[in-house]
Amino acid sequence: MPKKVDHDERRRELVQASWDVLCVDGLEGVSLRRVAQAANCTTGRIAHYFKGRDELLIASLRMAHTQAGARMRVIAESETDPLKRLRAILLESLPLDARRLKEWQVWLSFWAVSIGHKDLSAENQLRYQEWRAALADALRPIVSGKQVSVLADRLVTLIDGLGVGVTLSPTKEARQRAQNEIDIFLKSLN
Amino acid sequence: MPKKVDHDERRRELVQASWDVLCVDGLEGVSLRRVAQAANCTTGRIAHYFKGRDELLIASLRMAHTQAGARMRVIAESETDPLKRLRAILLESLPLDARRLKEWQVWLSFWAVSIGHKDLSAENQLRYQEWRAALADALRPIVSGKQVSVLADRLVTLIDGLGVGVTLSPTKEARQRAQNEIDIFLKSLN
DNA sequence: ATCGTTACGTAACAATCGTAATGTATGGAG
DNA sequence: CTCCATACATTACGATTGTTACGTAACGAT
Numbered sequence: 001m002p003k004k005v006d007h008d009e010r011r012r013e014l015v016q017a018s019w020d021v022l023c024v025d026g027l028e029g030v031s032l033r034r035v036a037q038a039a040n041c042t043t044g045r046i047a048h049y050f051k052g053r054d055e056l057l058i059a060s061l062r063m064a065h066t067q068a069g070a071r072m073r074v075i076a077e078s079e080t081d082p083l084k085r086l087r088a089i090l091l092e093s094l095p096l097d098a099r100r101l102k103e104w105q106v107w108l109s110f111w112a113v114s115i116g117h118k119d120l121s122a123e124n125q126l127r128y129q130e131w132r133a134a135l136a137d138a139l140r141p142i143v144s145g146k147q148v149s150v151l152a153d154r155l156v157t158l159i160d161g162l163g164v165g166v167t168l169s170p171t172k173e174a175r176q177r178a179q180n181e182i183d184i185f186l187k188s189l190n
Numbered sequence: 191m192p193k194k195v196d197h198d199e200r201r202r203e204l205v206q207a208s209w210d211v212l213c214v215d216g217l218e219g220v221s222l223r224r225v226a227q228a229a230n231c232t233t234g235r236i237a238h239y240f241k242g243r244d245e246l247l248i249a250s251l252r253m254a255h256t257q258a259g260a261r262m263r264v265i266a267e268s269e270t271d272p273l274k275r276l277r278a279i280l281l282e283s284l285p286l287d288a289r290r291l292k293e294w295q296v297w298l299s300f301w302a303v304s305i306g307h308k309d310l311s312a313e314n315q316l317r318y319q320e321w322r323a324a325l326a327d328a329l330r331p332i333v334s335g336k337q338v339s340v341l342a343d344r345l346v347t348l349i350d351g352l353g354v355g356v357t358l359s360p361t362k363e364a365r366q367r368a369q370n371e372i373d374i375f376l377k378s379l380n
Numbered sequence: 381a382t383c384g385t386t387a388c389g390t391a392a393c394a395a396t397c398g399t400a401a402t403g404t405a406t407g408g409a410g
Numbered sequence: 411c412t413c414c415a416t417a418c419a420t421t422a423c424g425a426t427t428g429t430t431a432c433g434t435a436a437c438g439a440t
Contacts, residue, residue: 005416005417005418010417022305022306023305023306024306025306026302026303026304026305026306026307027217027218027302027303027305028217028218028303029306031396031397031398032397032398032399033396033397033398041418041419042418042419042420043398043399043419043420044417044418044419044420045417045418045419047398047399047400047418048416048417048418052398052399053397053398053399105305108298108301108302108305109302109305111298111301111302111354111358112216112217112298112299112301112302112303113216113217113218113302114216114358115212115213115216115217115295115298115299116213116214116215116216116219117216121358124358125358125359128358128359153367154371156351156355157348157351157352157355157371158347158348158351159351160350160351160354160355161346161347161348161349161350161351161352161354162347162351164301164350164351164354165346165347165350167301168301168304168311168314168315168318169315169318177343181344181347194437194438195386195387200387221426221427221428222427222428222429223426223427223428231388231389232388232389232390233389233390233428233429234387234388234389234390235387235388235389236388237388237428237429237430238386238387238388242428242429243427243428243429
């Protein structure tokens with residue numbers, strides 16, 4: 001058959017390129033041509049791997065989720081102490097370095113697009129559900145059963161609030177404060 | 191001179207129209223023609239009151255802030271009991287009805303645009319500063335001086351987290367939970 | 381009544397967009 | 411080597427965009 005090319009790898013490259021464009025030019029700057037330029041190819045390649053712009057965008061959002069989810073799972077498995085594990089998960093979810101900041105910028109952007117966009121809205125709901133479930137799992141060994149649900153919700157809210165704050169104003173102090181708030185929350189669990 | 195027309199009122203109409211378009215079609219749908227259609231006029235009128243699309247967008251964001259700020263000030267002056275006042279301010283800041291939900295949708299959208307958009311980013315920073323100051327003022331009569339700053343930051347984070355959650359999934363339960371969280375926070379002040 | 385300014389509709393502009401058709405080089409199967 | 415499916419690049423298309431120049435109707439001052 002034809003050239004040997006890792007289909008998934010190509011898709012990842014293109015999604016990565018769309019992230020780069022999005023973080024520099026903002027959502028409105030994400031055009032197929034601009035993504036192609038960032039990926040060092042032409043729109044032809046994009047058309048070959050995605051049906052259209054919408055599908056590329058959905059893939060971008062989904063990949064941002066799965067990528068973060070994978071990191072969470074690694075952490076969840078590597079750390080055995082329940083409290084340390086929860087702490088590691090929470091810190092990993094914050095935009096504390098360049099890569100995670102980019103992830104958060106992607107998320108914020110898609111929150112906006114999902115307003116008035118059915119498919120993306122559903123996609124977002126799904127990730128919330130998964131994220132909440134992961135937090136609930138991490139909480140279960142620490143607190144009593146009845147509190148798990150309440151605290152999971154509260155953590156989602158806390159992370160969203162901190163994440164937004166740091167993403168919109170990614171200063172050293174904001175990052176430091178976010179970490180502090182996490183530790184304060186964890187302390188309240190005792 | 192020419193026709194008598196309230197300049198500010200016109201600008202408000204056009205901004206209102208841009209909100210309507212934004213909440214239905216999302217950010218990418220906000221074109222001058224579409225805004226004009228929503229405002230029952232042509233792009234000519236928009237051009238007459240705003241230098242261009244960017245200026246319209248900035249005015250939209252700014253007006254969403256000032257409008258919310260005005261409501262806050264009314265509340266702050268009408269309620270004398272410090273704790274009740276703080277509670278009223280916090281509840282007013284959440285997307286608990288259609289109008290405030292629309293405001294939050296506008297904010298979320300502009301968070302996204304402000305990524306990679308210098309002017310809007312600065313505009314956002316400014317509103318954060320004002321919002322934090324307002325919360326600090328409301329906190330001052332309630333807690334000791336040293337805690338004001340910390341708690342103001344924490345409240346900004348809490349409101350952002352709750353607001354995002356409700357805006358992206360505006361269900362009855364989410365709204366109820368948000369109100370609960372506010373009361374739980376207030377209870378912790380004692 | 382006239383005049384000048386204002387308010388805004390109309391329309392044309394180039395640029396950019398997403399999409400799709402077409403061309404072409406490539407490299408493994410036979 | 412031959413062949414053909416694949417992996418793109420190239421290109422063209424029509425639609426839509428922000429912007430701007432121009433036309434005109436309306437109204438307050440004189």
